[in-house]
Amino acid sequence: LNTPPEIYISEQEEEWYKNFIKKYFGEEYGCLLLSQSRAHLNHRWEFDHHLFPHIEKFKHFPVFYYSSFNINSTDWKNKFSNFISFSDLNLSFREQMIIKQKAVFNVGYQAGITDSISGGGSEIITLTNGNLKHNIVRGTKYVFKDGNFKTF
Numbered sequence: 502l503n504t505p506p507e508i509y510i511s512e513q514e515e516e517w518y519k520n521f522i523k524k525y526f527g528e529e530y531g532c533l534l535l536s537q538s539r540a541h542l543n544h545r546w547e548f549d550h551h552l553f554p555h556i557e558k559f560k561h562f563p564v565f566y567y568s569s570f571n572i573n574s575t576d577w578k579n580k581f582s583n584f585i586s587f588s589d590l591n592l593s594f595r596e597q598m599i600i601k602q603k604a605v606f607n608v609g610y611q612a613g614i615t616d617s618i619s620g621g622g623s624e625i626i627t628l629t630n631g632n633l634k635h636n637i638v639r640g641t642k643y644v645f646k647d648g649n650f651k652t653f
Contacts, residue, residue, distance in 0.1 A: 508598055508618065518599050525585060526563045532601045532623075533566035533584075534609030535577070548628060549577065551648045555626045556580060556608050565590075565600055611636070611643070 510518070522528065535549070553576070563583035572578055587597055601607055602618040609615065611629040625641040633643065637653050644650040 508595075508602055510599055510602075514595075514599060517596070518603065521596075522600070522603075525565075526583075529562060529605050531559055531562045531564045531581070531606040531608065532604045533564045533568070533577070533581070534607070534612055534615055535572065536567055536569040536610060536612070548646045549575070551644050551646070551650075552608060552626060552628050553580065555642060555644060555650070556606075559606055559608070562605065565604075 522530070560580060561582050563585070564581045565585050565587055566572065567587045568577075572584070578584075592600070598614065598618055601615065602623065604623045606624040606626065607615050607618065608626045609628065611627045615625060615627060625638070627641055627643055629643045629645060631645050637643075639653055642650055642652045
């Protein structure tokens with residue numbers, strides 16, 4: 502049984518999306534989500550580097566991103582051609598979901614928002630703490646803290 506989640510987009514939302522994306526990047530872009538709740542780690546995992554080999558093919562793509570830390574002070578700053586922060590765009594949560602669903606790829610820390618848009622056809626690569634249990638979405642590449650990965 503293949504039941505990836507999918508959000509349904511109205512004609513008005515589709516028109517909004519076409520105008521919005523044309524203004525920023527055109528049709529090919531990705532999304533980056535680097536946020537987690539561990540304040541003692543500065544809201545960042547030290548395992549980011551395990552994602553880097555998996556995103557090499559996307560290095561020429563621009564990205565929309567959300568990060569709970571300054572990516573310009575990390576190795577992420579050199580991984581993509583251009584960055585636009587979701588925080589600077591004043592978008593609704595739903596608008597961000599539409600952008601993420603239509604992205605060529607979504608990369609980052611495991612989070613419900615990325616899992617919930619996986620039915621849109623994006624390639625999804627997510628760093629996980631390994632505690633997957635029932636939080637598995639088919640077609641997602643899960644990269645573990647030890648560098649191993651698995652696609653379910």
